[in-house]
Amino acid sequence: xxxLQESGPGLVKPSETLSLTCAVSGDSISSQSHYWGWIRxxxxxxxxxxxxxxxxxxxxxxxxxxxxFTISVDTAKNHFSLKLTSVTAAxxxxxxxxxxxxxxxxxxxxxxxxxxxxxS
Amino acid sequence: SYVLTxxxxxxxxxxETARITCAGNNIGSNSVHWYQQKSxxxxxxxxxxxxxxxxxxxERFSGSNSGNTATLTISxxxxxxxxxxxxQVWDNSSVFxxxxxxxxx
Numbered sequence: 001x002x003x004l005q006e007s008g009p010g011l012v013k014p015s016e017t018l019s020l021t022c023a024v025s026g027d028s029i030s031s032q033s034h035y036w037g038w039i040r041x042x043x044x045x046x047x048x049x050x051x052x053x054x055x056x057x058x059x060x061x062x063x064x065x066x067x068x069f070t071i072s073v074d075t076a077k078n079h080f081s082l083k084l085t086s087v088t089a090a091x092x093x094x095x096x097x098x099x100x101x102x103x104x105x106x107x108x109x110x111x112x113x114x115x116x117x118x119x120s
Numbered sequence: 121s122y123v124l125t126x127x128x129x130x131x132x133x134x135x136e137t138a139r140i141t142c143a144g145n146n147i148g149s150n151s152v153h154w155y156q157q158k159s160x161x162x163x164x165x166x167x168x169x170x171x172x173x174x175x176x177x178x179e180r181f182s183g184s185n186s187g188n189t190a191t192l193t194i195s196x197x198x199x200x201x202x203x204x205x206x207x208q209v210w211d212n213s214s215v216f217x218x219x220x221x222x223x224x225x
Binding site: 046063108 | 121151153155157162164165168169174204206208210212213214215216217218219
């Protein structure tokens, strides 16, 4: 049973850096078949893909978002991470991590999501 | 960047058929995935690759994709189908539609 679990602070101050981690169980993050990604959902709004990473470290980012996002992978710990610098209130959202089969595949497995609020 | 358009809402009576469209430029040349998201929960894929139904998804859910429009069809709608539905494609990035709220009358 594949499971993903997000962790990180629920409250971040404006201009600070947001750091989230997604722990993967029931699958190896080094699987050659899968990509791992971050998707967020502002309160009351739709889903927004942030970016994806392959176990080799190859990354893809949403070109519509600012360049403050960084996704990294730790194969030894079987987890991947998201960092966002200089956060603003607009970054307040429910952040999901998810697994995709192949770069164009569906996001089949999702974490429960972690709510991040940006506020002083 | 690629843009997907969905109707904001669809209302349907129990037992009837709901059709949710997802419009995009030549979307028929892309693979479309559909997700159901109930309040406070993570999305669940209900249709992948235009018309494939994952195990555990009722046969009442079906999908099609041609030209500039992909469609998710929910037959014999039940109260439990009330949710937000999102289409998604890969076009050099993962793009989600804005979502459609299905209300069961």
